Amino acid sequence: MYAESLVFTGGGTGGHFFPAVALAEGARARWDRPITFVGATRGIEARLLPPGPWPYELLDVEGFVGRSPLRTARAAWKLFRAWRILVNTWRTYRPWAVVGTGGYGAGPALLAARSLGIPYFLHESNASPGLLVKRLATGAEGVWCGMAEASAGLPGARCVLAGTPVREAFLRDFQPLSAQRPPYRLLVLGGSGGARALNEAVFQAAPGLLERFPQWDLLHQTGAGPFAELSARDRHPRHRLAPFLEFMDRQLESASLVVTRAGASTCAELQAAGRPAVIVPMPGSAGDHQVANARAMEAAGRARVVLQGEGMHLALAEEAARLMGDHARLAGLARGEPNRATDICLDDLASRMQNRLH
Numbered sequence: 392m393y394a395e396s397l398v399f400t401g402g403g404t405g406g407h408f409f410p411a412v413a414l415a416e417g418a419r420a421r422w423d424r425p426i427t428f429v430g431a432t433r434g435i436e437a438r439l440l441p442p443g444p445w446p447y448e449l450l451d452v453e454g455f456v457g458r459s460p461l462r463t464a465r466a467a468w469k470l471f472r473a474w475r476i477l478v479n480t481w482r483t484y485r486p487w488a489v490v491g492t493g494g495y496g497a498g499p500a501l502l503a504a505r506s507l508g509i510p511y512f513l514h515e516s517n518a519s520p521g522l523l524v525k526r527l528a529t530g531a532e533g534v535w536c537g538m539a540e541a542s543a544g545l546p547g548a549r550c551v552l553a554g555t556p557v558r559e560a561f562l563r564d565f566q567p568l569s570a571q572r573p574p575y576r577l578l579v580l581g582g583s584g585g586a587r588a589l590n591e592a593v594f595q596a597a598p599g600l601l602e603r604f605p606q607w608d609l610l611h612q613t614g615a616g617p618f619a620e621l622s623a624r625d626r627h628p629r630h631r632l633a634p635f636l637e638f639m640d641r642q643l644e645s646a647s648l649v650v651t652r653a654g655a656s657t658c659a660e661l662q663a664a665g666r667p668a669v670i671v672p673m674p675g676s677a678g679d680h681q682v683a684n685a686r687a688m689e690a691a692g693r694a695r696v697v698l699q700g701e702g703m704h705l706a707l708a709e710e711a712a713r714l715m716g717d718h719a720r721l722a723g724l725a726r727g728e729p730n731r732a733t734d735i736c737l738d739d740l741a742s743r744m745q746n747r748l749h
C-alpha cells in the first residue's frame with residue numbers, strides 16, 4: 392500500500408489529525424497518486440480513520456511531553472520499534488513523499504522518511520512549533536506554517552505561511568447569520584478532548600443564560616471523558632450534551648454563537664464558517680499558543696476573549712449575554728473568510744517535488 396504513495400501522518404489530538412485529513416482530501420482531488428495514513432493506536436485517528444477511504448497503519452506510540460523519566464523511556468522505546476517497522480517496509484515499498492502535521496502519531500513516519508531520504512513536508516498550526524516539527528524542520532522540503540510567528544522558532548527551515556487547512560466540508564459558502572431564525576443555538580466546544588474547566592463554567596452559566604434568553608438553546612460538547620458524569624447532573628431542559636460532534640461544518644452553520652477553546656483548527660473552522668465566538672484559551676498550552684490564537688481572533692474582530700481563572704463563569708456569562716441580546720453586535724463578529732491553506736501547501740509540495748526531478 393505504500394509503494395509510490397503520498398503518506399499523511401499526524402494525530403493524537405484532533406488538532407493534529409484533521410489538518411492531515413484536509414490535506415489528504417485536497418491531494419485526492421488533485422492527483423491520482425495512492426494515499427496512505429500512518430497514526431497511533433491510542434490517538435483520535437484510531438477512532439476516526441476506519442472505515443474511511445484510505446488505507447492506514449496504526450502504530451503503538453505515545454507522547455513524550457510532560458512525562459516522568461520512566462514513561463519517557465517507554466515512549467522512546469515504542470517510537471524506536473514503530474520507526475523500525477516502517478523503515479523495514481519502506482526499504483522495499485518506498486513512498487513518494489511523507490506529509491506530517493505533528494503530534495506523537497506523526498513521529499515514526501517522519502523519522503523513517505528522514506532515515507531513508509524520502510522527501511517529507513511538515514505543517515505546524517500553532518504560533519510556537521511542537522517538539523517534532525522543531526526537531527525535523529531543517530531536513531524538511533517545506534514547513535507550512537499556520538501562523539507567521541512559527542517561523543521564528545524554526546531557524547534554517549524552509550517556511551511557507553499557509554494558514555491551517557480545514558476539511559473539504561468547510562470549503563463552501565455558509566448560510567449567513569442574518570438568515571437564521573429562532574431557536575438560536577449557543578454551541579460550546581471544548582476541543583477534540585473536551586475541556587473540564589470550561590465544562591464547569593458552562594454548567595454554572597447556562598441556567599441563567601437560558602432563562603434570560605428563551606429563544607436560545609445550548610448544545611455542549613463535553614469531551615468523551617467527562618460526558619457520563621456530566622450527563623448525570625441536573626441541568627436546564629434546553630442544555631443538551633454530546634461527547635463528540637460529527638460534521639462540525641454543519642454544527643457551526645447551525646450555531647449563532649460559539650463558546651470554545653482556541654485550538655488552531657477550531658479557530659480556522661470558525662473563520663471559514665464565519666461564526667462569532669467567545670474564546671476561553673486553554674491556559675498553559677505549549678508556548679501559551681492558545682492565548683496567542685485567541686488574541687489573533689479577537690484582533691481580527693472575530694471573537695471576544697475570556698481568560699480562564701476564578702469567577703470565569705461570570706465573565707463568560709456576561710460576554711455571552713451581551714452578544715445573545717444584541718444581534719447587531721453578534722453579526723459584527725461574523726466575519727467569514729475562505730480558507731486557502733490546503734492549496735498553498737499542495738502547490739508548494741508540487742513545485743518542490745518537481746524541482747527534485749531537475
Ligand SMILES: CC(=O)N[C@H]1[C@@H](OP(=O)(O)OP(=O)(O)OC[C@H]2O[C@@H](n3ccc(=O)[nH]c3=O)[C@H](O)[C@@H]2O)O[C@H](CO)[C@@H](O)[C@@H]1O
Pocket residue numbers: 404405406407409516517580581582583584612634635636637638639653654655656657658660673676677680681
Ligand atoms: C490538549 C491539547 O493538546 N490541545 C491541542 C490540540 O487541541 P485540539 O485537538 O482540541 O485542537 P483544535 O481545536 O485545533 O482541533 C480540534 C479539531 O477537532 C474537531 N472536533 C472537535 C470536537 C468535536 O466534538 N468534533 C470535532 O470534529 C474540530 O472540528 C477540529 O477540527 O491541538 C491544537 C492544534 O495543534 C492545539 O492548539 C491544542 O493546544
